[in-house]
Amino acid sequence: xxxxxxxxxxxxxxxxxxxxxxxxxxETFDAEAKPELVETVPHTRRFNLTxxxxxxxxxxxxxxxxxxxxxxxxxxxILILTELFSKSKLSIAKFGFSFFLGKVWxxxxxxxxxxxxxxxxxxSSLLALVIAVPLSLGVAVFVTEMCPRWLRTPIxxxxxxxxxxxxxxxxxxxxxxxxxxxxxxxxxxxKKALGWTGFFEGPAYGVGMLAAGIxxxxxxxxxxxxxxxxxLVSVPQHxxxxxxxxxxxxxxxxxxxxxxxxxxxxxxxVILGLGxxxxxxxxxxxxxxxxxxxxxxxxxxxxxxxxxxANEFSEATDDLYLSALVEIxxxxxxxxLVINVCARLLVWSITxxxxxxxHAN
Amino acid sequence: xxTKHLSLRRRLTNYVMTGSAGLAAxxxxxxxxxxxxxxxxxxxxxxxWAFLTQLPKPVGEIGGGMGxxxxxxxxxxxxxxxxxxxxxxxxxxxxSEIGRNKFSxxxxxxADVLNGVPSIVMGIAVYALVVLRQGHFSALSGxxxxxxxxxxxxxRTTEEMLLMVPHSVREAAMGLGVSQWRTTMSIxxxxxxxxxxxxxxxxxxxxxxxxxPLLFTAFGNQYWNRNPDQPTAALPLQIYxxxxxxxDDWHRQAWAGALVLIVLIVAAVTxxxxxxxxxxxxxx
Numbered sequence: 001x002x003x004x005x006x007x008x009x010x011x012x013x014x015x016x017x018x019x020x021x022x023x024x025x026x027e028t029f030d031a032e033a034k035p036e037l038v039e040t041v042p043h044t045r046r047f048n049l050t051x052x053x054x055x056x057x058x059x060x061x062x063x064x065x066x067x068x069x070x071x072x073x074x075x076x077x078i079l080i081l082t083e084l085f086s087k088s089k090l091s092i093a094k095f096g097f098s099f100f101l102g103k104v105w106x107x108x109x110x111x112x113x114x115x116x117x118x119x120x121x122x123x124s125s126l127l128a129l130v131i132a133v134p135l136s137l138g139v140a141v142f143v144t145e146m147c148p149r150w151l152r153t154p155i156x157x158x159x160x161x162x163x164x165x166x167x168x169x170x171x172x173x174x175x176x177x178x179x180x181x182x183x184x185x186x187x188x189x190x191k192k193a194l195g196w197t198g199f200f201e202g203p204a205y206g207v208g209m210l211a212a213g214i215x216x217x218x219x220x221x222x223x224x225x226x227x228x229x230x231x232l233v234s235v236p237q238h239x240x241x242x243x244x245x246x247x248x249x250x251x252x253x254x255x256x257x258x259x260x261x262x263x264x265x266x267x268x269x270v271i272l273g274l275g276x277x278x279x280x281x282x283x284x285x286x287x288x289x290x291x292x293x294x295x296x297x298x299x300x301x302x303x304x305x306x307x308x309x310a311n312e313f314s315e316a317t318d319d320l321y322l323s324a325l326v327e328i329x330x331x332x333x334x335x336x337l338v339i340n341v342c343a344r345l346l347v348w349s350i351t352x353x354x355x356x357x358x359h360a361n
Numbered sequence: 362x363x364t365k366h367l368s369l370r371r372r373l374t375n376y377v378m379t380g381s382a383g384l385a386a387x388x389x390x391x392x393x394x395x396x397x398x399x400x401x402x403x404x405x406x407x408x409x410w411a412f413l414t415q416l417p418k419p420v421g422e423i424g425g426g427m428g429x430x431x432x433x434x435x436x437x438x439x440x441x442x443x444x445x446x447x448x449x450x451x452x453x454x455x456x457s458e459i460g461r462n463k464f465s466x467x468x469x470x471x472a473d474v475l476n477g478v479p480s481i482v483m484g485i486a487v488y489a490l491v492v493l494r495q496g497h498f499s500a501l502s503g504x505x506x507x508x509x510x511x512x513x514x515x516x517r518t519t520e521e522m523l524l525m526v527p528h529s530v531r532e533a534a535m536g537l538g539v540s541q542w543r544t545t546m547s548i549x550x551x552x553x554x555x556x557x558x559x560x561x562x563x564x565x566x567x568x569x570x571x572x573x574p575l576l577f578t579a580f581g582n583q584y585w586n587r588n589p590d591q592p593t594a595a596l597p598l599q600i601y602x603x604x605x606x607x608x609d610d611w612h613r614q615a616w617a618g619a620l621v622l623i624v625l626i627v628a629a630v631t632x633x634x635x636x637x638x639x640x641x642x643x644x645x
Contacts, residue, residue: 055540062542063459069451070460070468073516076509077471080478080486087489138385146382155386162393164626166570167480168597169619172604173396176403176612218392225389249367249375279479281573282597286605306481306573313485314577329485333478340477344470 080333088327090320099327105292105308107316112324114331116292120209120302124284125277127213127298128220133270135217136224137259143225144232145254156229163222171286174215179206179287182214187299202297205289210298212288216280220273227272227347231265232258268346275339279332281306305332404620407613413621417583417599423610427618429585431625433500433594437579438569440504440589445511445568446561450550452512453519453557458545469517476513483510484574492578500586500593503579507571511564518560522553558637562630569626572597596622 091099095112102113143155183206190200235258243257259266289301290311305328316322411426418425452472456465478486483506491502526549534544550557572595575581580592581599596618603615 059541062545066451066455066459069448070455070465070516072448073452073468073475073512074471076512077475077478079490080482083486083489084482087485135385135389138382139389142382142386146379147386155390158390158393162389164566165393165396166572166597166622166626168570168572168600168604169396169400169623172600172615172619173399175604176616177395177399221389249371251375251378252371254378275477279477279481281479281481282601286601306479309481309485310573310576313488314580326485326489329482333482336477336479336482337474340474344473 081330084326084330084333088323088330090323091327092323094320095324099324100331103294107312107321110318110320112320114305114324114328116294117303117305117308117328119294120288121278121304121306123298124209124212124216124288124302124304125274127209128216128277129270129274131214131217132221132224132273136221136228136269136273137266139221139225140228140232141254141258144229145258146250156226159222159225162218163226167219167280167282168286170215170219171283174211174283174287175207178215179211182206182211186210191299198296199298202295202299204299205301207287207289207301208299209288209295209302212284212302212304213298215283215287216277219280219283220277223276224269224273227269228262228266231262231269231347234265235261264346264349268343268349271339271343271346275336275343278339279306279336281310285310305329400616400620400623403613403616404618407617408620412614412617416585420608425614427594427596427599427614427621429582430594430596430599430618431621433579433582433586434569434596434622434625436589436593437500437503437507437575437595438565440501441507441511441568442561442565444505444508445515445564448508449512449515449561449564450519450557452516453523454545454550456516456520457523458541458549469520472513472516475509476517479573480510480571481573481576484577487574488577495590497590498578498580498592500579500589500591503575503593503595504589506574506578507568510568510571510574511561514564514567515557515560518563519553519557522556522560523549525556526552555634555637558633562633566626566630569629570597570622572601596625 091112095102099112099114100118101115102111103115104111104113105116106112139155139159143152143159147155183204187200187204187206187210191204194200239257239261240253243253248256284304285307288304288307290303290307291301292303292308293300295302309325309329309332313322313325316325411424412428413426413431414428415424415426416429417427452468456469460468487502487506487509491505492498495502530552531544531549534548535541539548575595575598579595579598581602582592582594586593600615600618600622603611603618606612
């Protein structure tokens with residue numbers, strides 16, 4: 001026990017220090033040091049102003065426990081990555097980079113090429129973006145800039161409700177409502193009008209790349225729209241006022257002041273939507289047709305990376321087959337990781353109060 | 362107004378663009394309304410007591426239900442919450458109360474990464490981590506998958522909600538000599554409770570409908586199963602199996618299952634929120 005003379009700064013606390021020979025508990029010590037306080041407030045809890053040993057230990061334990069929780073997030077991500085790497089080693093070693101170029105997926109012969117799945121994922125996601133981006137921008141602009149104030153909350157709420165519907169229910173609806181609708185009305189029309197482009201030809205099954213793209217579009221609209229809305233709201237009001245003061249119409253104001261200032265954030269929102277579309281499994285699996293082929297026509301059935309895993313993982317019998325599927329999962333994870341990083345950076349750069357750049361034009 | 366001075370082209374563009382933004386809003390809301398009305402229209406007729414309580418009938422027999430799926434989903438979600446809620450809330454507390462430094466930036470970023478992991482990849486990862494080690498599918502592994510998926514959402518909302526509690530409240534507690542863990546657990550966290558609970562329910566609602574991570578973890582089961590260490594039926598899995606089957610009666614049940622799933626999610630969320638607000642009023 002240090003003597004009081006050693007640390008003069010501890011002077012005011014000296015009277016709380018315990019005699020070395022007897023170490024009473026906190027309560028008795030308190031009672032001895034300030035008996036009058038105990039008497040005046042007999043029923044309140046007594047606190048020792050210097051942190052007691054138990055408090056210090058409890059705080060330490062608390063901090064370490066919370067740190068452990070936070071570290072578990074990092075541990076989980078690392079664990080997922082290492083596990084995917086180790087389980088796909090076989091396929092990586094056997095096929096190398098040609099895995100992504102091979103067009104043959106033949107589990108029986110042990111020949112695995114993932115190109116049809118890459119193609120299906122890219123085409124269905126891009127198709128979804130082509131449909132979803134204008135719609136989401138329209139909704140976001142409508143809600144933030146154009147619609148009457150009383151309509152804002154209900155529309156935003158309903159759009160966010162779209163995000164709450166489980167993927168499997170989207171799939172169910174797509175199988176029984178969307179696909180027949182496409183088969184009977186939309187596809188014959190597209191074939192007649194745009195069949196010459198080559199994108200809309202062949203038999204109209206209903207299910208296929210087009211159906212997958214549309215259902216994906218419906219699913220990613222809420223993400224893109226809600227982030228875009230946040231970005232648009234964060235555009236400073238004086239930018240709008242300045243453009244309006246110059247005599248711009250409402251649309252010109254939106255185009256010049258709002259959309260231009262928010263473009264980085266909007267791009268981020270679109271990329272986040274793309275990330276969701278790439279990883280989306282159930283709804284796509286239910287309507288894309290699940291055939292590993294590369295076709296130009298959007299009417300033809302396809303296959304995506306996520307849906308091949310969903311369909312074949314539990315029936316993959318030999319190690320190479322399993323490993324090839326895990327490698328597809330690994331690629332899926334890495335791609336979405338990169339996409340998310342890019343998108344977060346873009347969205348952060350806008351919503352984190354960086355001053356909006358004024359564009360001379 | 363000054364509109365008459367504008368050129369026709371500018372006026373037209375304005376009208377056209379306003380109109381198309383409104384049209385976009387309508388087009389986005391149309392599927393929502395279509396899905397919900399179809400769900401109610403198709404599902405409501407197929408829901409009856411047998412559907413809610415019985416086991417699925419073998420192929421070809423009419424009737425039966427998804428009773429085991431409903432119970433199985435509840436078990437899996439319970440296990441998931443046991444894992445996800447403490448980890449999520451703990452991480453949120455760390456991010457907001459303890460580690461306000463560069464390192465917490467890393468954790469925040471990793472949480473975003475984890476949030477972006479496709480659910481099917483989570484399924485494979487948990488398959489490799491839990492199912493392969495255990496040697497069989499189980500409700501436990503399904504719960505682990507869903508629990509992990511809950512963590513990032515809960516962590517970020519907990520952090521945001523705790524940060525909204527005024528700093529003076531913490532200082533007041535510290536000034537009275539209350540230790541940090543008491544301050545956090547009995548003062549800061551309860552002040553932010555309603556927001557934290559909303560975050561938990563959001564995460565819960567999100568994973569409750571997840572199918573992909575359960576495909577190779579909980580796997581599904583045709584029978585009642587009381588052992589969480591065995592393959593277990595789950596409502597989303599059954600909806601999926603029934604929807605892609607070629608049988609009309611199963612399609613009917615898939616709609617009913619979907620309606621039950623949505624209703625149960627909404628009911629669970631509302632129940633917890635009501636209970637939480639009651640508790641707050643009683644203590645206040």
